[in-house]
Amino acid sequence: MMDFSQIIPALPLLWDDLKLTLQLLVLGVLGGVVLGTLLALMRLSKSKLLSNIAATYVNYFRSIPLLLVITWFYFAAPFVLRAITGQDTPVGAFASCLVAFIMFEAAYFCEIVRAGIQAIPKGQMGAAQALGMTYSETMRLIILPQAFRKMTPLLLQQSIILFQDTSLVYTVGLMDLLNSARSRGDILGRPHEFLIAAGLVYFVISFIASRGVKRLQKRLAT
Numbered sequence: 001m002m003d004f005s006q007i008i009p010a011l012p013l014l015w016d017d018l019k020l021t022l023q024l025l026v027l028g029v030l031g032g033v034v035l036g037t038l039l040a041l042m043r044l045s046k047s048k049l050l051s052n053i054a055a056t057y058v059n060y061f062r063s064i065p066l067l068l069v070i071t072w073f074y075f076a077a078p079f080v081l082r083a084i085t086g087q088d089t090p091v092g093a094f095a096s097c098l099v100a101f102i103m104f105e106a107a108y109f110c111e112i113v114r115a116g117i118q119a120i121p122k123g124q125m126g127a128a129q130a131l132g133m134t135y136s137e138t139m140r141l142i143i144l145p146q147a148f149r150k151m152t153p154l155l156l157q158q159s160i161i162l163f164q165d166t167s168l169v170y171t172v173g174l175m176d177l178l179n180s181a182r183s184r185g186d187i188l189g190r191p192h193e194f195l196i197a198a199g200l201v202y203f204v205i206s207f208i209a210s211r212g213v214k215r216l217q218k219r220l221a222t
Contacts, residue, residue, distance in 0.1 A: 006188045007197050017180035018201065021166050024094070024176070028101035028166075029159045035102060036109025041139070043114055054110065061107035067168050070100045074172040093174040105162055112154045116147035153217045160209050164202060177201060 007014075042054035061069070074096040120143050128138040148155075170179040178198050185194030 002193055002196075003190060004193050004197065006190050007193060010184050010188075010194075013184070014177065014180060014198075017175055018177045020094075020174075021163075021176045024098060024101065024166050024169070025159065025163050027098055028105060028162055029155075031098070031102035032105030032109045032162075033113075033155065035106035037113050037144070039106060039110035040113035040117060043110065044117060058107045058110050061104050066100070066104050066165055067171060069104045070097055070168055071171055073097075073100045093169070093172045097169045097172065097174055101162065101166075105158065108158055109155065112151050112158065113147065116151035116154075117143055119150055120146050149220065153213050153220065156209070156213045156216070160206055160213070163209070164206060167202070 039054045039057060042050040043058070045051050045054075074091070074093060077091045077096055077099075124142055124146075125138055128142050129135075133141070166176055167178040169176050170182070173179075175183070178195075181194040181198035182191065185191035188194075
């Protein structure tokens with residue numbers, strides 16, 4: 001018979017691990033949006049070299065699983081740093097997972113940002129240039145603010161997906177919410193109860209966030 005009584009005393013510890021999950025999410029989204037925006041501008045650049053580099057990056061990371069990216073950074077990054085610096089540079093699980101999330105999600109955020117920029121009428125770019133504004137000023141002050149407003153729901157939806165994908169950090173031993181629930185459940189002999197509780201947390205957060213995104217979409221549409 002299921003017994004969830006052991007979960008209540010473990011809530012403070014699970015909350016600490018949930019905060020680590022949310023920290024990974026927030027930093028991963030912020031870094032991914034910044035890098036994704038740069039990649040989007042490169043893809044839209046008139047320079048074929050920059051456009052091809054960005055396109056290759058996006059196509060590569062969208063063609064491989066996130067689990068592979070996480071394990072690659074965790075196991076391969078120390079060897080790469082050793083080859084560059086000549087010294088053993090330890091790379092922790094948190095840092096390697098964060099870099100993996102940023103680089104992987106940047107490929108998806110890039111396409112979202114690119115679509116948002118292309119949705120802005122081209123006449124606005126011409127009007128800004130006619131007023132003497134540079135390309136960077138036009139992008140920073142006119143195009144990107146409007147584009148981000150249009151693509152905010154898609155960015156949030158991708159963030160929800162990333163929140164669910166943070167559970168993959170168990171492969172490198174990082175104690176996020178899911179890994180912590182599994183570990184504590186095994187110790188207390190109640191693995192199913194703890195995994196069910198963790199699943200409910202993921203469901204509730206994702207469901208509330210999804211409902212919020214739908215409301216935002218309706219609000220922006222009007």
